[in-house]
Amino acid sequence: MNSKLERPVQWYPGHMAKAMRRIREYLRSIDIVVEVVDARIARTGRNPLLDELAGERTRLVVLDRNDLADPATTKRWLADLSQRGWAGVAVDGRNQRSVMQIAAAIGRSRGKKTAGVARAMIVGIPNSGKSSIVNALLRRAAAKTEARAGVTKHLQWFRLEGNVELMDTPGILPTRIPNADAQWKLALCGGVPHERYDAQEIAAAFHRWLLARTPRSKVPDLHAFATARGFVRRGGELDYHNAAHSYIRAFNEGAFGRISLEAPDDTEAA
Ligand SMILES: Nc1nc2c(ncn2[C@@H]2O[C@H](COP(=O)(O)OP(=O)(O)OP(=O)(O)O)[C@@H](O)[C@H]2O)c(=O)[nH]1
Ligand SMILES: [Mg+2]
Known part of the structure; x- marks a missing residue:
């Protein structure tokens, strides 16, 4: 299923290129790289550039949005990470108890x-939950978070208990999102801002x-969703544009159930 989207999804603004350079500079002083990945897209939601940068450094892969992903699939991803010799945990990044694992x-x-400071850097694609995790670890709203991609624009250090310093970084996408499957999945899961895609096309690709x-899935298509939620314009036609944005929000609020879009062994690998 690798047809093209009518409106391809790409996003690599200047702040990402700049952040990437800064991350490279700071990496030298980092003991552990914490990569935050949306558990629903544990393949597409990883940035190969960040992967390369981390190199041989100790790393922890955090599967965030555990509450929205299919539990059995998340388990398989954790097993897959462990097979590669990487530490992995699944969390709800908004939950203080959950992030204790990190x-x-x-x-x-x-x-x-045991002596001295341990330095960790949190990296990942936009909107994957990095700053929420920083806040949950600090137990206060120190970093700005929002339900849209591109909120954090600069690198920033925070000090945790136990002599740990933690750096929050802006979300970074690959310079080119490789194919239509990766594009609709990233758009659906909030990795790119909504101005960068056609919401109707994304909702249709998902369905x-x-x-x-x-x-036999009971998840409505856009037409059924728009009808059921009363997205009607004056004159009686359906308002597909607003319905599609609401559809994507509903997906991300878990209204369609816990759905993972990728598994370790699926064949449609991006
Ligand atoms: N359901 C759910 N929502 C989460 C979780 N973690 C974060 N969020 C929400 O996801 C949105 C994005 O979170 P941020 O922490 O701002 O993401 P970020 O990775 O810092 O984003 P950028 O700074 O734009 O790269 C916020 O609305 C969070 O409340 C989670 O585990 N589950
Ligand atoms: Mg952030």
Whole structure:
């Protein structure tokens, strides 16, 4: 299923290129790289550039939005990460208790080195939940968070308990999102701002994917959704434009259930 989108989704603004350079500079002083990935798109939601940068450094892959992803699929992703020899945890990044797992993993990354500061850097694609995790670890709203891509524009240090310094970074996408599947998945999961895609096209691509996989799915298509939620213009026609944005919000609020768009062994790998 690799047809093109009528309106391809691409986004690589100047602040990303700049942040990428700054991340590279700071990496030298970092002990552990914490990559925050949306659990629903654990393949497409990773940036190969960041992967490369982390290199041999200790890393922790955090599957965020655990509350929205299919639990069985998340388990398989964790097993997949562990097979590659990487530490992985699944969290609800807004939840302080849930992110304790991250604090524990950062602590372990010190190894035997108990003295001195441990420095961690949080990286990932836009809107993956990085700043929410920083706040949950700090137990206060120190970093700005919002339900849209591109909120954090600069690198910023925070100090945690236990002599840990943590750097929040802006979300970074690959310079080119490789294909239509990766594009609609990133758009649907909020990795690009809504001005960058046609919401009707994204809703349709998702529903086609869902029906191909689960023919008897009860998740409504855009038409049924718009009708049921009363998206009607004066004159009686359906307002597909606003309905499509609401459809995408509904997906991200879990209204269609816990749905993962990718599994470790699926064949439509991007
Ligand atoms: N349902 C759910 N929402 C989450 C979770 N983690 C973060 N969010 C929400 O996702 C949105 C984006 O979170 P941020 O922490 O701002 O994401 P970010 O990665 O810092 O985004 P950029 O700075 O734009 O790169 C916010 O509305 C959060 O409340 C989670 O585990 N589950
Ligand atoms: Mg942020």
